[in-house]
Amino acid sequence: MSRFRKAVLATALLAVAGFASAQTASPYPGVGRAATPKEIAAWDIDVRPDFKGLPAGSGTVAKGQDVWESKCSHCHGIFGESGEVFSPLVGGVTPEDIKKGRVANLINPAYPGRTTLMKVPTVSTLWDYINRAMPWTAPKSLTTEEVYAVTAFLLNLGGIVPDNFTLSDKNIREVQERMPNRNGMTTKHNMWPGNEFGGAKKSDTSNVACMKDCAPEPKVASFLPDFARNAHGNLAEQNRPVGAQHGVDTTRPEVKRTEVKQGVAEPVPVAAPAAPAPAVAQAKAAVAPKAEAAGVDNKAALALTQKNNCTACHAIEKKILGPSFMDIAKKHAGKVDYLAGKIKSGGSGVWGPIPMPAQALSEAEAKTIGAWLAAGAGK
Known part of the structure; x- marks a missing residue:
């Protein structure tokens, strides 16, 4: 057997052994x-409170203001x-808070709300969230310098760092030592995973159910009358479309069903199912002929709305953050150029205060979506 054949055979045996070991x-x-x-490095981008994972880099407050005004202010304000x-x-933080590391307004019942800089204890949280999730329409698109810069600008807005800071x-x-609520977070509770950072050694509560002297189940005697x-x-x-509180649609009467409790039938209010508005039904019926007449490729247009994250704020038939595609199509039927321009430029005030x-x-993608909307927003 030649040396070449021996080498090939040895390599093959090693490969098989390695494959079997891996299996x-x-x-x-x-x-x-x-x-x-x-591949692991591409996903392992988190930045921890001890700053493990923080990439090398820097950014100025001035640079952060430019990034903020172009990519952040339309959602968060100037x-x-x-x-x-x-x-x-931003708001609710005082120089005394920065000095002490505890935000007084968090326990002030007269203060109207809670802002991010009032609550967040670690600057790494701000850096990490901006890096992985902002801007909302294009997450992970900021460079390392831009993340440093916009974090610096946000801290400057809160009075934590000066105007000329990098x-x-x-x-x-050093900035962490100036975070307003740096001393407001505690690990002395049982939700902390261990005791290595001073976590609690026993549960927060140790109550047991006594199962006596229980209050009777309340019985609702009246409901809001239909009129x-x-x-x-x-x-x-x-109501704001963002958050947990969504108002009931009071244009429709509530539907009452009967529920039997302890042998007694009681009326229970249930929200009536939303009926499609006649205008929407008519628009849906007219979609197919309009789209065919205009030569619009519905599937291609819908694919573009998903590719460009339009569906994060808009749906075909219902309002999310922005109006439904059907409502836009009804209001601006045939206005291809107007719709394409509006998609490119954005704006607010036409459909409510939330900006797009x-x-x-x-231009070609905007034109395709605009033509699809102008033709009826068909599926």
């Missing part, structure tokens, strides 16, 4: 493979105080 070690033989260090889309980021991986620990349900207009339209940011898509 034996895996709990699911033949399924998947181990991630490469490069000064981070807006509550129209999300909760305010935030970097070298001085971020008064819409006395103040449709309550569903008067300018969309970074091509």
Whole structure:
């Protein structure tokens, strides 16, 4: 046997042995493979309170202001105080809070709300969240310098760092010592995973159910009468579409079903199912011929709305953050150029106070979506 053949045979045997070893070690033989260090690094982007994972870099407050005004202010306001889309980021913090590390307004019942800088104890949380999730329409699109810069600008808005400050991986620990609520977080409770950082050794509560002297089950004696349900207009339209509180649609009477409790039948209110508005039904009926007449590819347009994250705020037939595609199509039927321009430029005030940011898509894509909307927003 020649040396070449011996070398080939030895290499093949080593490969088979390695494959068999890998198959034996895996709990699911033949399924998947181990991630490469490069693949792990691409996902392992979290930044911890001890700043492990923080990339090297820096950014100035001035640079952060430019990034903020172009990519952040349409949701958070020029000064981070807006509550129209999300909760305010800035406000409620005093120089005394920065000195002590505890925000007094958090325990002040007269203060109207809670802002991010009032609550967050670690600057790493701000950096990490901005890096992985912002801007809302294009998460993970900011460069490392932009994340440092916009974090510095946000801290500057809260009075934590001066106007000429440059935030970097070298001085971020010093900034942590100025966070207004840095001493407001405690690990002395049983939700902390262990005692290595001073966690509690026993449960928060140790109550046991006595099962005696229990209060009787309350019985509702009356409900809002139907004639008064819409006395103040449709309550569903008067609530912010973001958050847990959504008003009931008072334009429709509630439906009552009967529930038997302890042998007694009691009426229980149930929200009536939403009926499609006649205008929406008519628009749906007219979609197919309109789209065919205009030569619009519905599937291609819908794919573009998903590709460009339009569906994060809009749905075909119902309002989410923005109006439904059907409502837009009804209001602006045939206005292809107007709709394409509006998609590119963004704006607010036409459908409510929540702004739509300018969309970074091509002219051709905006034209395709605009033509689809102008033709009836068909499926």
